[in-house]
Amino acid sequence: MGRPFQSQYSEALGIKAPTLRDVITSRTLSRKRYIGPFLVLAGVALFISSMTAGYSFWLVYTFLIVAGGAMFAPYGPFFSIVPEMLPKNVAGGIIFRLWTAKQASNP
Numbered sequence: 001m002g003r004p005f006q007s008q009y010s011e012a013l014g015i016k017a018p019t020l021r022d023v024i025t026s027r028t029l030s031r032k033r034y035i036g037p038f039l040v041l042a043g044v045a046l047f048i049s050s051m052t053a054g055y056s057f058w059l060v061y062t063f064l065i066v067a068g069g070a071m072f073a074p075y076g077p078f079f080s081i082v083p084e085m086l087p088k089n090v091a092g093g094i095i096f097r098l099w100t101a102k103q104a105s106n107p
Contacts, residue, residue, distance in 0.1 A: 031077035
């Protein structure tokens with residue numbers, strides 16, 4: 001019974017990183033500087049995971065969980081940068097046109 005409970009905790013770690021990122025970026029309103037560090041962390045974690053592949057499964061698994069959370073974390077700020085950079089009267093029109101083009105291509 002102890003193993004499933006431990007795996008639930010390890011899966012929850014991948015959800016905590018984006019939640020922490022949402023709180024920080026919403027309060028500071030500076031989203032650009034939070035994308036790069038998470039992607040660098042993911043790259044380092046994947047590199048360490050591949051270097052330790054022959055030694056310990058749990059070490060590899062831990063670094064894969066860290067990499068997964070770090071790759072998922074910058075999604076929100078990355079996709080919210082475009083509307084913030086464009087003027088208010090332009091952003092809505094562009095997003096609407098992209099959405100209608102997508103809808104037209106998917107019958």
